[in-house]
Amino acid sequence: MQRVLPLLTDPPENPATPNGYLDQLDSHPADHVNTGMVQSLWSSRVGASLFDHAATAARRVVGILQSPAERLHLEPGQTVLDLACGPGEVTASLARTVGRDGLAIGIDISESMLARAVDRHRAGNIAFLRADAQRLPLRDNSIDAATCIAGLQLIPDPAAALAEMIRVLRPGGHLAVLVPTVRSGALEKIGRNLPGIGGARSFADTEIPGIAEEFGLSGVATRRLGTIQWTYGYKSR
Ligand SMILES: C[S@@+](CC[C@H](N)C(=O)[O-])C[C@H]1O[C@@H](n2cnc3c(N)ncnc32)[C@H](O)[C@@H]1O
Secondary structure, eight states, X not given: OTTTGGGBSSOOSSOOOTTSSEEOTTTSOOXXXXXXXXXHHHTSHHHHHHHHHHHHHHHHXXXXXXXXXXXXXXXXXXXXXXXXXXXXXXXXXXXXXXXXXXXXXXXXXXXXXXXXXXXXXXXTTEEEEEOOTTSOOBOTTOEEEEEEESOGGGSSOHHHHHHHHHHHEEEEEEXXXXXXXXXXXXXXXXXXXXXXXXXXXXXXXXXXXXXXXXXXXXXXXXXXXXXXXXXXXXXXX
């Protein structure tokens, strides 16, 4: 945790972590909160446990869900952000890639998810924070690479979360974001107004790449499998 403090916009004088993660939600409260059914499930202990088991099993068989370490161009010693990290499996795998001298920071809003993350993934190069994706407690240009896997669909203002990820990325740093999408065509026109189910929404094909470019991402590319889409790029210098 000591390694995270210099990266914070308002580092606490007494950084207590009684639950194993640093809670930054009090000092940076969320303006918009998702009160839908899906996020309520991920905020519960049962839901966090169910998700952890299901996601671990799914990652063994579905390649597109696996760690984006390669696409993030990670090197040993770098600092990487895993936004909406859930139970922290991807955070831990990114920590292995950046090695002992690197740092993987997992951020999530759910206490139940973070409780599982700290319970399962303790290491000197992993830190977990509780914060809202729309208001990251990190300094500008402080992170070498950032990812968000299956998180933006739950965030009330996904553009704000993407803008925050790009703000904290250093120039040249890579981003990889995975979201559920719908096929282009008629629904594409509806774009940002696609209805959500249980408080979780889908994105039109061009939506995330478009927002990312708007906030300064270059070399934007996408990869799609069924209803899942990755968007990749790097922050302009
Ligand atoms: C489907 S889970 C994905 C977890 C993880 N990325 C993975 O792939 O294993 C979505 C996560 O987004 C988190 N989340 C939802 N809204 C958030 C917000 N505003 N800020 C941070 N995390 C949020 C949820 O708590 C949940 O852990």
